[in-house]
Amino acid sequence: TLDSKQRKLQPGTLMICDAEKPVAIAGVMGGENSEINSKTKNLLIESAYFNPTSIRRTSRALGLSTDASYRFERGTDPSNTLYAAQKAAHLISELGFGKIANGHIDVYPNKISPRIIDFRINSVERILGYKVASDRIIKILSSLGFEVNEKLEDYLKVAVPSFRPDIEREIDIIEEIARIHGYDNIPTISKISVTLQKRVDETEFEDRVRNIANSLGFYEMINNPLVNLKMTSWGQHPIRILNPQNMDMEYLRNSLLPSALSVIARNINSSEKDLRLFEIGKIFYKTTQNQLTSFSDFIESQKLLFIITGNVNLKEWYSNERFCDFFDLKGDINSFLSQISLDYSANDSYYHEGNNLFEYRLTKSIDNKVLGEGGKVKKEVLQEFGIEQDVFAFEFDVSSLINVEKKSKRFTEPSKFPKIRRDFAFVLDKNITVDRIINHIKNKSSNLLTSVKLFDVYEGEAFGSGKRSLAFALEYSSTERTLKEIEVEQDFTSLIKSISETFNAVLRGI
Incomplete structure (x- = not known):
């Protein structure tokens, strides 16, 4: 090329050639073999219009930005090519004492119609x-x-x-x-009527989330939403951009987790192994595998990711070191929800079977609307990033957090009357979630039941394949009177029968 460099061309690069050889990279730069010098006597003036997308792609592929590519990739006038050539010839004739040959060749095979x-x-x-x-x-x-x-x-x-x-x-x-x-x-308007409506300021909410996350000991990370193909392997249908700057920025991210794992891997390689990080950012994915044809073909949503790994407690003279686990993650998530007044509204669902990201997982939901999910990241996923220690992550949907109806916290006076406690344990299928059992107990019991808690989970060969034992503690009380044993016993017995029939469960201890 004219800058005295040899360049390797990509397939499909548009070239200008004579009968024997190429003389220019179309719309970008001419070749040194057709350069004008002090011995040049005859000139062939070529004036052309090039497809802007083609020129932009060639310029990016070669890493070569010129005055020509700057103009052609932004669009020139296809109807002005002949006039431009004639004007150039006239100036050469007038200022350089050249002689214009007769005639011109005008090739316009695919005429561009006006928009x-x-x-x-x-x-x-x-x-x-x-x-x-x-x-x-x-x-x-x-x-x-x-x-x-x-x-x-x-x-x-x-x-x-x-x-x-x-x-x-x-x-x-x-x-x-x-x-x-x-x-x-533009006329000046002295008065204007505006209807004020209550709205949620997402930026204000995000700032509040950042402050809460920082108060819980998390550090914010900000990752590029443009990623390579490998980083989209664990999300929904990825979206490829038309003209990526390079192969590492070819797709829009469809999950925050892969980028976060890259950050963790880099920190571990720098001997920073104890990490508590969060990120607020957008993800993008197609609703189907088909090409995008309209705005309804893809989803853009704001996500909030919490991720932890490494030691919770370092080894001291008074304590041993302890590695973080699933319950540390759950505690952080509950603390976060408590700060935004959602902890009393959110329901937990536990899944021992994982998905493509998690070995086992937890979901948080309100009124059957999922706010987010997370759990222990699979070892196969961690191996892709060269991470050998356990990592736990939880991802919220920000719009769900904003739009859910907040329930204000109210003080309830403690009961002056004694409480009655009962507990039972059932052997049932492992695919029956704890959340289903607790909701069933709450729906089927009387209004005397004030608390239900899971206090033991046990699996063993004695129960058979696919079975486990779940033990629950129930608490009955009243703010108006002392309860009688018989009314509590009736409710308790009714619950045992209902759970046994509904879930095909077997009461332990019988």
Whole structure:
């Protein structure tokens, strides 16, 4: 090329060639073999229009940005090529004493038709806030080189001139009208009526989340939303961008977790193994595997990720070191929800079977709407990032946290009367979640039941394959009177029968 460098071309690169060899990279840079020097006598002037996308792709692939590529990749006037060549020839003849040969060759195999925009006249008033007469609109457009092909009462068909590739939509034409009509002609409005509505400021909520996370001992990380193909392996259908800067920034991320694991891997390699991190960021994914054709074909959502790994307690003279576990993660999540007044509303669901990311997991939900999920990251996933220690993560959907109805905390006076406690244990299928059992107990018991807690989980060969034992503690009380043993016993016996029949469970100890 003209900068005296050899360049390796990618397949599909558009070239300008003579009958024997290439002489230029089209729209980017000419070749050294066709460079003008002091001995040049004859010139061939070539004036062309190139597809902007093709030139941009070639320029990025070669890492070569020139004045030519800057212009061509932004769009030039395809109807101006002959005039430009004639103007160049005239200047050479006038200033360089050259002689212009007769004739020219004009090749235009695929003629580019002018862009036609359907323009609604009333859109001017709707966007700008004041009315411009239709005759004035047509006069402005004509003075700028636009053609009005069809005129109806409130509708125009406008042909965009070829030298204005920046005009693509109706709003672009309105901007031109406002510019020529004059910004100083925009009328001043002395009074304006505004209807105030309650709205949630997402930025304010995110700042609050950051403050809470920091108070819980988490440090914020900010990762690039552009990732490589490998980083999209654990999320839903990824979206590839059309002109990536490089292969490591080819896709929009469809999960926050892979980027977070990369951060953890880099820190571990730097001997920082005890980490508590969080990130607020957007993820993107297609609703199907098909190509994107409209905005409804993909989802963009804001997520909040908490991730922990390493020691909770370091080894001291008074204590041993302790590695973080699932319950540390759960405690952090509950503390976070408590700070935003959702801890009393959220329900827990535990799943011993994992998914493509977690060995086992926990979900938080309110009124059957999932707020987020997390658990222990699978070892196979960690191995992809070279991580050998356990990692625990939980991801919230931010819009769900914002939109859920907050329940205010209220003080309840402690009961003056004694409580009665009962407990039972059942052997049942492992695929029956604790959450289902607790909800069943609450729904089937009387209003005397004030508390249900799981206090033991046991699995053993004696129960058989796919079985486990769950033990629950129940607490009965009243704020008005002392309970009788018989009424508690009736409710307790009824619950045992209901659980046994509903879940095909066997009461232990019988």
